[in-house]
Amino acid sequence: MTPNILIVAGGRSARMGRDKATIERPGGTRQIDHLAALAHSLGGPVFLSAQVQDDRGTGLTVLPDPEGYAGPLAALAAARATGLAGPWLVLGCDLFLLDAATLAHLLAHRDPARAATAFRNRIDGRAEPLCTLYEPAALQALTPGQRCARSFLESLDPLALDLPFPAALDNANTPGELEEVFQKITRGVTAKAVRILYFAILREARGLSGETLETLAWTAAGLYEELCFRHRLPLEQDQLRIARNGEFESWEVEVRDGDEFIFIPPVAGG
Numbered sequence: 131m132t133p134n135i136l137i138v139a140g141g142r143s144a145r146m147g148r149d150k151a152t153i154e155r156p157g158g159t160r161q162i163d164h165l166a167a168l169a170h171s172l173g174g175p176v177f178l179s180a181q182v183q184d185d186r187g188t189g190l191t192v193l194p195d196p197e198g199y200a201g202p203l204a205a206l207a208a209a210r211a212t213g214l215a216g217p218w219l220v221l222g223c224d225l226f227l228l229d230a231a232t233l234a235h236l237l238a239h240r241d242p243a244r245a246a247t248a249f250r251n252r253i254d255g256r257a258e259p260l261c262t263l264y265e266p267a268a269l270q271a272l273t274p275g276q277r278c279a280r281s282f283l284e285s286l287d288p289l290a291l292d293l294p295f296p297a298a299l300d301n302a303n304t305p306g307e308l309e310e311v312f313q314k315i316t317r318g319v320t321a322k323a324v325r326i327l328y329f330a331i332l333r334e335a336r337g338l339s340g341e342t343l344e345t346l347a348w349t350a351a352g353l354y355e356e357l358c359f360r361h362r363l364p365l366e367q368d369q370l371r372i373a374r375n376g377e378f379e380s381w382e383v384e385v386r387d388g389d390e391f392i393f394i395p396p397v398a399g400g
Contacts, residue, residue, distance in 0.1 A: 132174040133219040133237070133263060134212075136193065137165050138205045139180045140223065145303045150224045151186050153308065156316050162186045165221060168230055172237070175214070179205035198274030202259055203282060210269040217242070218269065222260030224301040226311040232298040236263060239291055245271065246288035252296045252346075253360050259283040261299055295319075297346050306367065306381060310352030319346050322387040326357065330395045335364050350374065351381040354393055365395055 139151045139162065146153075151162035162178075166188050169176040178190040185192050195204035196211060202220065209218045217240070221228065232249075240247045240263050248262040259279035268286050276282055293299065297319045302308040327340045347353040350372050357363055371394040372379055385391075 131216050131242075132172060133217045134209065134214050135169040135172060135174050135176045135219045135221065136205055136209050137162070137169060137176065137178050137190070137221050137223055138202055138260060139178055139186065140201070143224075143303070146305065146308065149186075150302070155226065156312055160186075161226060162188055162223060165223060165225070165228070166190060168228065168233060169219075169221065171230060172219070172233065174219075177209070177212075179208055199272070200277055202279035203272060203276050206264060206269055207272055209264075210272065215266070217266070218264045220260060220262055220264060222301060224303060225261060225299060226302055226308075227295075227297050227300050227314055228261065229295065229298060232261070232293065232295055235294050236261065236291065239289070241289045244289045245286035246283060248283060248288045248290055249293050249299060250290045251299065252293055253356060256280060257283050257288050257290045258299050260301075262288070300346075306349070306351035307355055309382065310347060310349050310355070313348035313352070314346070317348060321346060322385055322389075324353065324385060324388070325390040327390065327392045329392070330397075332363060332365065332393060332395055336361055345385060347385050349381065349385060350379065350383050350391065353385050353391065354381075357393075365393075369396060370394055 143150045153161045155161055155164055176190055178185055178192050180192050181195055183192050193208035196207045199207040245268040246262055246264050248257040251258050297314055300311055302311045321344050323344055325342050328336045333339050345353050345356055347356055354367055373392040374383055375390050
């Protein structure tokens with residue numbers, strides 16, 4: 131069955147500083163147009179979820195957020211309110227690396243006996259709610275006041291698939307993360323082994339002084355975001371200095387196989 135498709139555009143993205151939907155991708159296509167083209171290629175009706183009645187010039191029907199819901203769960207509630215039969219494919223607008231092959235894999239492995247079919251996040255293994263097929267039973271399980279889309283999805287006991295292209299769901303919420311996904315778009319995705327050293331509060335948070343791990347990041351900013359997502363590190367990038375192979379660098383410095391990175395926290399009392 132061809133699903134209904136809902137692109138979740140949300141608001142204007144304070145962290146990014148501009149509307150993610152209208153960001154121009156490498157090659158000149160707006161992100162929202164890229165996603166709309168992917169969605170239309172699947173053949174089902176395509177809608178846009180947004181906090182305001184603004185289709186971003188796509189011509190898509192906008193589904194406004196209903197009262198009592200927030201974030202991606204508001205998008206699901208809006209989808210339910212249409213009364214359309216069948217499953218809903220929900221896509222986050224900040225999935226700059228999403229491609230047709232990833233969506234085809236999701237649709238091919240759909241299990242209509244489960245409330246949802248989703249992909250596991252490549253870093254923490256949890257199901258990702260914003261590239262997911264939700265069955266009608268999932269939409270009926272929504273109740274006002276729910277806030278966390280990930281927790282809601284996990285409550286459905288979804289079928290969780292491994293990503294055929296590991297970076298396909300890497301998103302971008304800040305300018306640094308945007309630079310990282312643009313590097314992946316233009317240069318491809320390459321795994322690299324790097325050494326990370328932790329000091330002070332980061333060592334306490336991680337529970338060790340160093341580790342060697344595999345990363346798909348091209349920039350130090352992208353590497354640190356991976357670490358934060360994996361380990362819930364307590365400091366933001368603007369609170370740290372960075373050194374690569376013993377030399378201070380900017381957050382845009384390239385990550386290479388075999389590099390050693392230190393993310394240096396502020397000195398206590400300094």
